[in-house]
Amino acid sequence: MDVALLTVGDELLSGDTENTNATWLARELSDAGARVTRILTIPDEESVIADAVSRYHDAFDAVVVTGGIGGTPDDVTKAGVAEAFGRELVVPKDVRAHLEAKADRFAEENPEMVDRYDMDLDLDAWAAIPEGAEPLLTDESFAAGCVLDGVYVMPGIPDELKAMYATVAADFGGDRTTETLQTPAPEGAVVGVVAEAGERFGVAVGSYPRSDDAPGRIKVTGEDSETVEEAIAWLRERVETVEER
Structure with missing residues (x-):
């Protein structure tokens, strides 16, 4: 299995954040027997993400994309992946319900934080995935990841990435x-x-x-x-x- 890694984030390109995700993923995939032959870091630009995903999807058995899947304005990774496949972003009812329940639990467990800050979350943005994709949900990550035709979209926060990768680790392997x-x-x-x-x-x-x-x-x-x-x-x-x- 030949795998490409795409790490998304302006903060990676500026050097503000060390790209530990690429190193960790490459090691995990290699240990599983897969072969990582491309690692590319790209900015938070929908068109650039779409172009990279489209090219790598055609050239590799699997593509792992990390970063930019939250609900803030600069989180455009899932929109870029949707564009690469010519799909729309959709909000599955079960995914939204999962995140809504999670937000309610957070509010109950952290009332002081909720009172102090304006926690007005756009749940639709956090739950959105490309049409036809399989959602990936974990306790560690609030944003939904997804899998679409061999393209795996996951969080950029290392602990959240590791937890979500564990849910699909069995998909990767090889004889190497x-x-x-x-x-x-x-x-x-x-x-x-x-x-x-x-x-x-x-x-x-x-x-x-x-x-x-x-x-x-x-x-x-x-x-x-x-x-x-x-x-x-x-x-x-x-x-x-x-x-x-």
């Missing part, structure tokens, strides 16, 4: 497997053996430099777990290694 070894050797010293391992075993081999507080890494990825293990064993015989921390 990865093994890693750690080495104190500088990256320049392992270039030849890394290249030979890739050619000899037909696997992807990447080397990542050491830092002041961590050794270097050599990562082997392939479709067959036995071949990956053979490649790692071959590398261990030729590269100085250290125990993983």
Whole structure:
């Protein structure tokens, strides 16, 4: 399964917010056996979102879009996804009812906050999803996410993203497997053996430099777990290694 990630938000592009979602999702998907080959960060612009979703939907098995699904004026991700598919945004009655009940519970549990602030929520905006999409609802997220023909739309708040991803994690997988070894050797010293391992075993081999507080890494990825293990064993015989921390 080839997966593309789209992270949406002006705050990501300006550097005001660190894009930890992309790193977390890439790791989760890779561990599941999927292959992430595109990560793109785009602004809160409906037309840009629509264009990116349309292009990636045609090119990948799945697209995961995060950020901009709330009910504030700059949250236009779901509208952009709807535009990409030529659909309208709709408000399913059951989704709105779910969010209304959630808002009522919040008001009951936080009366002082409700009294202090004007909590005038546009429930239709929070509940809206592209026509024909399957809604994704969690206790952690107020806004509804959704799935439409392999495009997964989720929150940008990390805890909310993780909770919503857990509801669809079983959709992602593949036969790719990865093994890693750690080495104190500088990256320049392992270039030849890394290249030979890739050619000899037909696997992807990447080397990542050491830092002041961590050794270097050599990562082997392939479709067959036995071949990956053979490649790692071959590398261990030729590269100085250290125990993983």
